[in-house]
Amino acid sequence: MADLQLKITMGDIDVNIQGEGELVYKIFKELREEGLGALHKVHLSSGTGTLKASAEHLSDETKAEGEKASVQTSKPKKKSNQRQPQLIKDLDLSGKGVSKSLKDFVSEKKPATNIERTAVFIYYMQNILNLSEITVDHVFSCYKNIGVRLPQNLPQNLNDTASSRYGFIEVDNGKYTVSILGINLIEHDLPRKE
Structure with a gap:
């Protein structure tokens, strides 16, 4: 089967699965049945937000010799709803008219x-x-x-x-x-x- 890429959005979490088609389908099936809890079986690679899944980390029915897929999860960055502080140009901090600057x-x-x-x-x-x-x-x-x-x-x-x-x-x-x-x-x- 050819390579397959699948993107799933669950609430505010995006899951991207890419790899050999049959394995991607099986990972998708597990995600659908077990939810994101199925991802606890895979290892997070050095803080990049990428989860690498290989057959030995998946359920018995998903195991297949030599097949690999990559699973990426990410949360979208929250946009700050606070406005940026502004410089008050007419605020005189020079000390003119007062005791000190x-x-x-x-x-x-x-x-x-x-x-x-x-x-x-x-x-x-x-x-x-x-x-x-x-x-x-x-x-x-x-x-x-x-x-x-x-x-x-x-x-x-x-x-x-x-x-x-x-x-x-x-x-x-x-x-x-x-x-x-x-x-x-x-x-x-x-x-x-x-």
């Missing part, structure tokens, strides 16, 4: 982590710039202003900074404010004593 304030406080850095940014915007509505775009603009590497997932960084583990900021309807813990961190604990 954001860069000077960050240099003075010396935050060691992105969690601390995010808390410092929100403190600066809330207490020095007197902004009342601080969003993820404001924090993004602060990161861009001081020229450090952005957290890989800025919304998650904000969630972590507000979490019970740290609690340096509070969030309400996408607006951020510094918490009592954050005020104590900025005013009393930073810069950290060596």
